[in-house]
């Protein structure tokens with residue numbers, strides 16, 4: 001659906017704002033989910049250092065961070081720049097998804113996908129885990145969307161899920177068998193299955209290729225710079241997320257147009 005230029009600009013601003021708010025929520029998810037805290041309780045976030053309740057006006061995405069000078073209003077401890085970064089990143093991705101998919105259900109569908117990828121990336125960087133609650137919920141949402149939306153092929157998305165889960169499980173199994181080391185976690189297996197559920201078979205294959213290439217370049221560069229074996233030190237989830245976003249924005253000629261017969 002195409003909007004008039006004015007409505008289009010309003011929609012861009014609106015998706016940007018929604019992205020900031022969702023990004024703020026993702027910061028809470030990234031902090032609480034791997035620590036096993038409930039997302040809804042306590043209602044108000046508290047400072048991790050001094051336990052001071054964060055007031056409403058201190059919780060406005062990006063603006064509060066700038067206003068408070070990147071410090072807690074209670075104990076003055078520095079709040080990581082990552083908080084506003086996650087908010088800005090989510091806003092940028094939401095706007096990019098809107099510009100790519102237009103005013104459509106697909107935009108909402110892929111906004112969910114992008115939000116899940118952001119949460120997974122930062123949780124994996126911090127804790128080397130990918131919570132099932134995100135990947136399995138993502139698989140379910142990805143498949144439901146693919147079944148409902150006429151532009152998406154449900155069978156391709158089922159195959160994407162099976163390919164993502166299956167091929168990675170096989171890699172993981174063979175790697176363990178040959179090296180005796182647990183190289184790829186099952187979190188990665190479920191993440192690629194989730195990506196396949198959202199992007200379909202071609203998307204899952206493309207994601208695997210793109211993330212392997214980027215992961216190898218980054219991994220080898222780090223090994224070269226730091227002169228040590230970093231194979232175990234770099235989580236693979238963020239590379240899968242980057243690969244998935246590349247496929248989302250640039251792989252659509254294979255993923256979407258192919259199936260909608262354009």
Ligand SMILES: [Zn+2]
Pocket residue numbers: 047048049050051052072073074075076077
């Ligand atoms: Zn504090």
